[in-house]
Amino acid sequence: MRTLRDDSTPTMLEAAAQITRGQLTASQLTQNCLDRIERYDGPLHSFITVTAERALERARKADRELREGHYRGLLHGIPYAVKDVYQAAGLATTGGSRAFLQNIAEEDATCVTRLDAAGAVLLGKLATHELTYGGVDTALPWLPACNPWNRARDPGGSSSGAGVAVAAGFCLAALGTDTGGSIRVPAALCGVVGLKPTYARVSRHGVMLNSFTLDHCGPMTWTVADCAAVLQTIAGYDEKDPGSGTAPVPDFSAALSRGVKGMHIGVVTSFWQRDLPAEKAVTDAMATALDALRSLGASLSEAELAPLAQYANPKVTIQLPEIFSIYGEDARLHPELFGPKFRNRIAPGGKVSAVDYLRAQRRRLELIEQMKEAMARVDVLVTAGTYPARSLVEVATESQLNKVEITVPFSVTGFPALSLCIGFTPDGLPLAMQIIGRPFEEATILRVAHAYESATTWRDRRPQLYDR
Numbered sequence: 001m002r003t004l005r006d007d008s009t010p011t012m013l014e015a016a017a018q019i020t021r022g023q024l025t026a027s028q029l030t031q032n033c034l035d036r037i038e039r040y041d042g043p044l045h046s047f048i049t050v051t052a053e054r055a056l057e058r059a060r061k062a063d064r065e066l067r068e069g070h071y072r073g074l075l076h077g078i079p080y081a082v083k084d085v086y087q088a089a090g091l092a093t094t095g096g097s098r099a100f101l102q103n104i105a106e107e108d109a110t111c112v113t114r115l116d117a118a119g120a121v122l123l124g125k126l127a128t129h130e131l132t133y134g135g136v137d138t139a140l141p142w143l144p145a146c147n148p149w150n151r152a153r154d155p156g157g158s159s160s161g162a163g164v165a166v167a168a169g170f171c172l173a174a175l176g177t178d179t180g181g182s183i184r185v186p187a188a189l190c191g192v193v194g195l196k197p198t199y200a201r202v203s204r205h206g207v208m209l210n211s212f213t214l215d216h217c218g219p220m221t222w223t224v225a226d227c228a229a230v231l232q233t234i235a236g237y238d239e240k241d242p243g244s245g246t247a248p249v250p251d252f253s254a255a256l257s258r259g260v261k262g263m264h265i266g267v268v269t270s271f272w273q274r275d276l277p278a279e280k281a282v283t284d285a286m287a288t289a290l291d292a293l294r295s296l297g298a299s300l301s302e303a304e305l306a307p308l309a310q311y312a313n314p315k316v317t318i319q320l321p322e323i324f325s326i327y328g329e330d331a332r333l334h335p336e337l338f339g340p341k342f343r344n345r346i347a348p349g350g351k352v353s354a355v356d357y358l359r360a361q362r363r364r365l366e367l368i369e370q371m372k373e374a375m376a377r378v379d380v381l382v383t384a385g386t387y388p389a390r391s392l393v394e395v396a397t398e399s400q401l402n403k404v405e406i407t408v409p410f411s412v413t414g415f416p417a418l419s420l421c422i423g424f425t426p427d428g429l430p431l432a433m434q435i436i437g438r439p440f441e442e443a444t445i446l447r448v449a450h451a452y453e454s455a456t457t458w459r460d461r462r463p464q465l466y467d468r
Contacts, residue, residue, distance in 0.1 A: 009169035009462060019066065019234035026066070026077025030121050037123070040465040042128055046164035048084045049091060051125040055079065058121045065119065072230045076119030078174040083159050084125035085132060086217075087206040088112050093125035095208045096128040096158075098141050099330065099337035109206025109215055110241065111175055111234045118233045123171050126161030131211045132182060133158070134342030136396040139190025144311035147189060147393060148463040151427055153389035156186035162220045163190035167463055169222075173230050177207060178216045179385065181317055181407025184419035184434060187220055188385035191421045191430030193227045193449070194220045195360045198439045199414030200245030202231075203238030211322040212243065213361070214315065214387045214411050217392045223459055224420065224450040225246050230251040231442060238301055247440040255380075255443055256450040258297050263448065266303025266378035271406050272321045277307040278387055285431040286384050289452065291383075291420040293417070296451055303374055306367060311409040314367070316401075319353060344399060369415045375415075380448050385419045385432025407434070416442045420449050421458045 010018065016022035034052050041047055041092045062077035073301040087093050087105035094100045108116065115122070127145040129135050138156065145160040146438050147153040148168045155164045159176030163186025176183040187194025195218045198435065202217040232252050236242045267290060272278040278286075294300055324346050332336045375381060383391050384406060410417035417436045422428055427447035433452075437445040452458060 009159035010172070011077055011223045012067055012172040012221060013223070013229065015172060017078070021240050022072070024061040026062035026121060029077065030055050030079050030123070034169055034276055035122060036168070037278060039467050040168060043146065043151060043466065043468055044148055044164050044168060045143045046127055046161040046168065046170060047081070048094060048125045048127055048142055048161065049095070050092065051122065055121050055123050058144045059228060059299060062119050062121065062190060066272065072117070073401040075115065075233055077121060079121045079123050079163070079171050080175070081123045081126050081165055081171040082112065083128050083177060084279050085128060085177055085208040086112055088122060091125065092337050093208060096134070096142065097130045099334065099339060101141070105206070107206065110203035110238045112206070114409060119172060124144070125271060126159070126165055126174060128160060128433060129158035130339050130342040131208065131327060132177060132179060132421050133272065133344070133345055135394070135398060135401065136201055136392060137339045138339045144392065144396065147389050148379040149191065150389070150439055152392060153429065154189060154392045154395040155389065156189035156386065158182040159220065163169060163187055163194070164191045166190070166220050166222055166316070168465055169462065172221070173226060174220045175234070176218060176220050177210070178218060178411060179210045179214045179281045179319060180411045183216070183218050183403055184407045185386045187419040188432030189389040189430060192220055192222055192268050193418065193420050194417045195227050195229065195231060195442065195445070196336065196410065197235065197442055198245070200243055200247050200414045201247070201416070201440060201442065202234050203241040203244050205238055205240035207304065209326060211319045213318050217412070218299045223454050224446055225253065225256060227418070228256060228446045243312060250441050250443050252446055255447045258447055260293060260298040260448055260451045263298045263379045264377070265293060265300045265448070266374065266381045268303050268305050268381055270304065271308060272384035274435060276406055278384055281425045282384055284386055286433065289433050290382070292452060292455055296455055299317050303378060305374055305409060306370060308404045308406065308409065310405040311412045312405070314360035314363040315408050315412045316403055317356055318364065320346065320349035321352040321357055341399065355364060364412055367409070371409070371415060372414045379444055381436040383434050383436070385434050388429040388431060400455070410434070410436055415439060416445055418445045418449050420453060423458060424461070454465065
């Protein structure tokens with residue numbers, strides 16, 4: 001069994017700097033990523049589709065453009081991958097479901113179009129829970145993705161492949177989707193940075209939806225600065241998405257180096273101490289992370305939000321009928337094309353009454369207003385991220401989704417939220433913190449996250465990879 005302990009994998013911005021200085025070509029970088037995928041992804045299952053020839057052709061084009069002086073920006077020549085719910089013209093968009101094996105996209109998703117225009121290199125499509133809702137299911141055409149820190153552990157979902165691929169250095173950036181935590185959960189469990197932007201900040205055109213009300217698209221990267229650069233490229237109004245917002249797009253990287261001195265941070269301790277009591281490794285890591293923010297000059301105070309359960313109930317009542325309206329009839333007529341977990345999970349969506357759905361939407365608006373009030377007195381909120389990765393076998397046996405999750409409040413309200421690594425358990429599993437901002441203030445979140453990341457050493461540690 002060959003192993004790799006590779007702490008030298010470049011970050012996206014490090015690679016970009018090497019490319020612009022002529023120390024590295026896009027073709028070399030892309031081939032390096034493809035070689036890592038071929039050698040180490042076999043037991044991790046992060047990719048559903050690898051488009052090696054297409055990627056190398058795109059990388060060669062980037063090299064020609066760079067030689068000719070046509071520089072497209074920081075993402076020029078950078079290899080990335082997308083969760084297999086994003087359309088890429090000519091490729092299947094399966095959503096991790098047998099039902100969509102022949103679903104060949106005729107056009108790119110808007111996010112893919114924008115990354116292509118920036119000169120980025122698409123490596124392929126990443127694993128996802130079936131249609132972002134089926135959970136870990138061994139009855140699908142692909143084996144479940146495994147956590148690179150410990151292959152017996154769950155990498156989180158539903159953007160499971162994205163978390164694994166970024167942590168393992170198979171790609172320098174990835175795109176995921178988040179309905180109740182599907183970017184932030186795998187980011188936490190795989191030890192990477194995952195940002196769920198404000199609802200309507202990033203176009204969802206060309207993306208297979210779970211819930212029109214709650215779905216978000218966003219980046220997953222190794223560092224906060226990389227995350228800011230990807231968000232810069234994909235953010236902004238899109239007339240093709242009816243839910244797209246018109247808020248101006250700021251320079252997300254401009255304030256990264258300003259630090260947190262003088263900032264006021266609200267700490268939602270009730271989430272991990274009372275509503276969903278966490279294990280000692282989590283509470284200790286959060287205490288240390290909060291001390292780090294204080295030492296950097298931020299002032300911290302307790303912030304109170306509604307209990308987690310009050311977000312979970314409207315989330316489920318909204319999400320279930322929305323996803324059932326998309327896939328419910330097909331699952332009824334052709335059950336053999338869908339995994340049993342997915343079919344069973346969406347089935348209650350056909351029984352949610354219009355009255356209950358509208359009540360849940362009204363409650364969601366009340367929770368949004370409450371969160372606005374809580375954030376009027378602080379620059380950002382912080383709380384714990386998803387708790388350490390559990391056994392993959394254990395997670396695979398679960399038939400129903402856990403209704404109470406620490407990521408859900410910010411999906412229900414649509415507020416931007418970022419997950420980043422704040423340490424490891426004694427047995428080497430990543431721990432995470434969430435940073436939450438006011439609507440369309442992702443730049444503030446990124447500033448706080450970058451200050452913390454720069455003051456700690458967690459980005460120096462990569463998972464050990466095995467080739468079988």
